[in-house]
Amino acid sequence: MENAKRRPFGFYVCSFAFTLERFSFYSAKWLLTIFVATAVASGGLGLTTADAAKMSANLVAFTYLAPLIGGFISDRLIGARYLVPIGMILMGAGYLVGWQASSAAMINIMIVLVSIGTGLFKCQTNAITGRLFNDPKQLDSAFSIQYSFVNIGSFIGTTIIGVLAGSKGYTFCFLICAIMMFLDAVWFIFGWRFLGEAGKRPFKVDERKEKKENKPAEEKKPLTTIEKKRVAAIILVSFFSVIFWVFWYLAYMPVYFYWGGDHAAANWMIGNFQVPTSWFDSLNGLMCITLGPVLAGLWAKLARRPQGDLSMFKKTALGMLLLGLSYVIFAMADVTRGGHLASLGWIVAFGVVLSFGEMVFSPLGNSFISKFSPPRLLSSMMSVWVLAVFFAAKSYGWIYEFTLKFKFAPTYFIIAAIAITAGIILWSLDKKLNSLVIKDEESSNQVS
Numbered sequence: 001m002e003n004a005k006r007r008p009f010g011f012y013v014c015s016f017a018f019t020l021e022r023f024s025f026y027s028a029k030w031l032l033t034i035f036v037a038t039a040v041a042s043g044g045l046g047l048t049t050a051d052a053a054k055m056s057a058n059l060v061a062f063t064y065l066a067p068l069i070g071g072f073i074s075d076r077l078i079g080a081r082y083l084v085p086i087g088m089i090l091m092g093a094g095y096l097v098g099w100q101a102s103s104a105a106m107i108n109i110m111i112v113l114v115s116i117g118t119g120l121f122k123c124q125t126n127a128i129t130g131r132l133f134n135d136p137k138q139l140d141s142a143f144s145i146q147y148s149f150v151n152i153g154s155f156i157g158t159t160i161i162g163v164l165a166g167s168k169g170y171t172f173c174f175l176i177c178a179i180m181m182f183l184d185a186v187w188f189i190f191g192w193r194f195l196g197e198a199g200k201r202p203f204k205v206d207e208r209k210e211k212k213e214n215k216p217a218e219e220k221k222p223l224t225t226i227e228k229k230r231v232a233a234i235i236l237v238s239f240f241s242v243i244f245w246v247f248w249y250l251a252y253m254p255v256y257f258y259w260g261g262d263h264a265a266a267n268w269m270i271g272n273f274q275v276p277t278s279w280f281d282s283l284n285g286l287m288c289i290t291l292g293p294v295l296a297g298l299w300a301k302l303a304r305r306p307q308g309d310l311s312m313f314k315k316t317a318l319g320m321l322l323l324g325l326s327y328v329i330f331a332m333a334d335v336t337r338g339g340h341l342a343s344l345g346w347i348v349a350f351g352v353v354l355s356f357g358e359m360v361f362s363p364l365g366n367s368f369i370s371k372f373s374p375p376r377l378l379s380s381m382m383s384v385w386v387l388a389v390f391f392a393a394k395s396y397g398w399i400y401e402f403t404l405k406f407k408f409a410p411t412y413f414i415i416a417a418i419a420i421t422a423g424i425i426l427w428s429l430d431k432k433l434n435s436l437v438i439k440d441e442e443s444s445n446q447v448s
Contacts, residue, residue, distance in 0.1 A: 007133075010198065011142060013191030014129045015149040020184040021088065021121060022153035024177035025063070026285070027161035028095060028114070030278045031177075032056055032107060033256055035098075035170040043169045047104060049257040050401035055104070057397030059111045060249060064390045066119025073120070074203060080124035081192060081199035085185040087120030092181030098174035110174075117181075124199065131198035144296070148289055155285030162276030233433050237316070238388040243422050244320055244361055245392035246399065247327070247415055251354055253400040254330070255280045258408060259347055265334065265408075267341040275344065280351055287355035295359055313430040319361025320423030326353040327416035334409040 037052035038044025070087070074080040094113030101107050129146060133139055157180075161173045223231070259266040260277035268275045303309040310318070333346035403411045 007138070007142060007145075008194065008196075010132045010191065010194040010196065011129060011146075013188065013194050014125050014132075015146045017084070017088075017121075017125055017184055017188050017191075018146060019149045019153035019156075020180050020187065021091070022150050023157035024091065024095060024180045024184075025114070025118070025157075026154040026281055027157040027278070028098065028174065028177045029056060029059060030158055030256075030281055031161065031165065031170050031173050032059060032098065032110075033252075034165070034277070035101075036104070036107060037257065037261075038170070039262075043171070045101070045104060045107070049253070049261075050397070050404060051104070052257075053253045053400040054397030055107055055111065056253075057249070057394055058108075059114065061390050061393035062111065062115035063118040063122075064386055064393055066115045067123040068119075068386060070119035070121075071123045074124045074127065074199075076202050079200045079202060080128055081195055083120040083124050084128075084199075085188050087117040087122075087124070088181050088185035088188065090114075090117030090120065092117075092178045092185070095174045095178035095181060099171050099178060101171065101174070127203060128195060128199040132195070144292065148292060151285045151288040151292075153285075155282050155289065158278040158281035158285065162278030162282070165278070166274075166276060234384060236429075237313075237426075237433070238384050240316070240320065240422055240426055241385065241388045242392045242395075243419065244323060244357075245389050246395050247323055247419055248354065248358060249393055249396040250400055250403075250415075251326070251330070251350075252280065253396070254403075254408070254412075255347060255350075259333075259342065265337065265342055266344055266347055268344060270344070280347065283348065283351040284355045284358070287352060288359060291356060291359045311430055311434045313433045314427060316361050317423045317427035317430065319357045319359075320419055320426060322353055322357030322360060324416045324418075324420030324423060326350050326357060327412050327419060329353060331409045331412040331416060334412075 033052045033056040034044070036045050036047050036055055037049045038046070040046040070083065074083055091114050094110040094117060097106055097110040097113065101110065126143075126146075129142065130139060133142060157177075161176065164176065165173050256277050258264075260268060268277070299309050329346065329350045333342045333350070336342070336346075
């Protein structure tokens with residue numbers, strides 16, 4: 001009998017595919033932002049930092065929106081395993097355009113190709129991973145491990161590319177990103193043999209076949225009062241998600257252009273070595289890798305208390321509060337430097353607390369919706385969540401441009417206040433929001 005705990009090799013095929021893809025994506029996100037705003041004489045496009053922020057925002061935003069379209073295709077038209085390498089090749093082609101880019105238009109073409117490619121890759125690879133396990137209890141562990149593969153790719157990519165960009169130039173590094181994606185496509189096609197039947201046919205085709213073979217179609221009933229309240233709760237918390245992610249993405253822009261860049265307000269030198277600003281991205285990847293098991297242990301320890309673990313809503317409120325605290329550190333760095341260069345330690349402290357907030361807040365997403373959404377509206381509610389992140393990502397470039405009109409410290413103290421206030425409001429709503437789950441569980445127990 002096969003060991004139930006053993007993970008199929010196909011799982012590692014998908015996970016390593018994420019490592020290579022995230023290597024390229026996070027490297028390219030930093031490259032694009034810096035390249036656009038760097039002077040032509042220094043190998044850039046010579047546009048404004050606001051232009052760079054808005055292009056970076058477009059890259060992030062549309063790579064969240066495109067998977068909705070890719071999901072429709074893999075659900076109804078083409079098997080996911082065939083879409084994944086096509087997506088990788090399109091992303092690689094986009095980075096090749098970045099390699100040759102000499103105008104904003106070419107950067108926009110790169111964004112379009114990478115976004116479409118991500119739409120064919122991201123959700124499909126996750127869906128295939130889910131189909132590789134017969135025991136649903138293995139999924140939480142599997143996706144946690146896959147998240148580590150994601151962050152390993154991000155960490156290695158931004159660390160290496162940050163150094164290479166200084167010696168080889170920005171456009172050459174886009175070529176590296178492209179090569180990684182083409183290697184990723186070869187790797188995934190090689191791994192087809194280890195995926196079994198997962199992703200061979202559109203997912204909805206498989207589901208219809210299973211329903212016909214196993215059980216009759218269920219009668220559609222109107223939503224219950226509890227289900228309606230849960231939908232309202234998902235929409236409400238999605239609003240808080242917009243606040244969190246718009247400030248989370250915004251954080252990178254002043255690191256690149258206020259604390260870093262040609263007129264840096266911080267000292268990035270360690271001895272004779274100048275730390276690349278991309279290592280701020282590397283810090284986030286490293287923190288996510290190390291904090292994952294630490295937080296998992298903390299939540300497990302809290303769960304053993306008589307009163308149990310913190311509720312999901314309190315965790316997400318805590319994430320908002322940590323986000324606000326990180327911005328307090330950001331503003332204090334400017335207040336205390338007194339016209340001199342700030343210590344790099346301030347930027348590291350900011351990045352650590354920002355990442356801590358992310359790791360506490362981020363479990364909300366798919367887990368929250370999977371638990372609370374009425375089954376028939378699961379896809380729609382997932383779309384609400386994706387659209388919330390899309391709007392957050394699309395907005396931060398414009399918000400950054402707006403912040404440039406004001407002094408740094410007061411602006412970021414205000415952002416900190418908004419995040420902390422949102423966290424306090426969400427914490428205060430915990431009992432009301434959590435009661436939706438408790439009531440449902442109690443009524444289910446009474447019926448059973």
